[in-house]
Amino acid sequence: GPPVYLDLVADLADPYAPARLRPGTPFLVSSREPEAPEGLLNRDHTYYVREEDGRGVMIERAGPGVVTRWWMTIGDLPGLRDPEAVRVFFWVDGAEIDPDGGEPGITLGELTSGRHAGLAAPFTLGREGTSGGFVISQPIHYQRSFRADVTLNAGWTYYQLEGTDYAANVVAPAFTHPPSEEALASLESAATLWRDHDHPGVDREGERVALAAGESTELSWTGPGVATAVTLEVPRADRDQVRLVIESDGVRAIDAPLVWVAGGVSPAAAMHDSALFVVDEALVRLHHPIPFEDTLTVR
Numbered sequence: 001g002p003p004v005y006l007d008l009v010a011d012l013a014d015p016y017a018p019a020r021l022r023p024g025t026p027f028l029v030s031s032r033e034p035e036a037p038e039g040l041l042n043r044d045h046t047y048y049v050r051e052e053d054g055r056g057v058m059i060e061r062a063g064p065g066v067v068t069r070w071w072m073t074i075g076d077l078p079g080l081r082d083p084e085a086v087r088v089f090f091w092v093d094g095a096e097i098d099p100d101g102g103e104p105g106i107t108l109g110e111l112t113s114g115r116h117a118g119l120a121a122p123f124t125l126g127r128e129g130t131s132g133g134f135v136i137s138q139p140i141h142y143q144r145s146f147r148a149d150v151t152l153n154a155g156w157t158y159y160q161l162e163g164t165d166y167a168a169n170v171v172a173p174a175f176t177h178p179p180s181e182e183a184l185a186s187l188e189s190a191a192t193l194w195r196d197h198d199h200p201g202v203d204r205e206g207e208r209v210a211l212a213a214g215e216s217t218e219l220s221w222t223g224p225g226v227a228t229a230v231t232l233e234v235p236r237a238d239r240d241q242v243r244l245v246i247e248s249d250g251v252r253a254i255d256a257p258l259v260w261v262a263g264g265v266s267p268a269a270a271m272h273d274s275a276l277f278v279v280d281e282a283l284v285r286l287h288h289p290i291p292f293e294d295t296l297t298v299r
Contacts, residue, residue: 006172008066008139009183012123012190015200015226019291024066024164029059031159045075045156055089055149059161063093064170067140067163070148072108073133077155084109084127086157090148092140092175099177105151108134118179118187122195138187139163141172194287197228206298213241218299223249227290230298234258235282245299248292258284 004023011017033043048056059067074083089105090097099116100106111119112126112134121129123138140146140163150157166172173183192198206219221227234242239259246254254261262284278285290296 001167001169004167004170006066006141006166006170007186008068008141009173009190010186012138013186013193015193015289016291018289019226022164023170024166026162026164027061027065028160028162029061030161031058031157045158051152054152056152056157058148058150058159060147061142061145061165063142063144063146064166064168064172065142065146065163066166066172067142067146067161068137069160069162070136070140071130071133071161072150072157072159074108074153075156075158077153081153081155082109083155086153087151088148089150090146092142092146093144097175097177105149112136116177118177118183120187120191122191123187138190140175143172143174194289197287201225216299218297220298221292221296223292223294223296225292225296227292227296227298228287230286230290232258232284233282234284236263239263239284243299245297246290247295247297248290249294249296253290261286 006023008022011020014020029049031045031047033041033047035041035043046056048058049060050057072088074086077083084107086108087105088108088111096104098104098106099119100110109126110116112124114120114124114126119136119138123136125135125137127133129135148161150159173180176183179187204221209217211217230246232242232244239262240257242258244254244256244258244261245252262279277287
């Protein structure tokens, strides 16, 4: 068919992007070892496509396609070794992406430090922004191929890379470093939208409601529109006593105790603000955009 042009980096700045249907077939590759259906073991770390030259190949994929999320965490390293010092390598269309120059590859700490153009918060976060992990959640387009390796180490290596395989006629701007001026402008606009919540349209905010035991409240809006934040002030110890229900256009998106959504036990490390989620000892704020055409109800 005729060429189809896509640019998910530019689309990050679209406030209605979460509600738009995109072409392609989703994929997920991870460190989980494949098992037979009768398998009971959860070997979910340190599995690779293959091992070569002292590295584990996490993903090797033909294009066109896009990686939309790259998550890693490293555990049980011997001695005083720091997970931030573990080195990764990745290639887009056969060209190695090496933001810091120097020796091949880049440490996880440096990759997610926010110091490199086109790989900045809130779409790239290191351990302090992800409770111990490393995340790149901006699109990495490739036209011919994408590959990512990690240095083999004596600890546990967990990873997930998810994205979309495109049809052969899809054309998308391949990820580069340094990024193009257009890509930088798109990321800056997207950060303003999702981190600072500078949205088009008329802003509305529901009134704060304090609930006693056994009470409930309901907030409703008519569309079209999008909910950009849902905020609850509930101590961790009480989150199993609060139920959150969200319905968009009559479809129930969430119906669960708040502890299922935000956790009830204090984490080992403090959690910090990200593009889509905030949790601390008393506050839960969901920034996941919730588009609705007719009605939105939160109970």
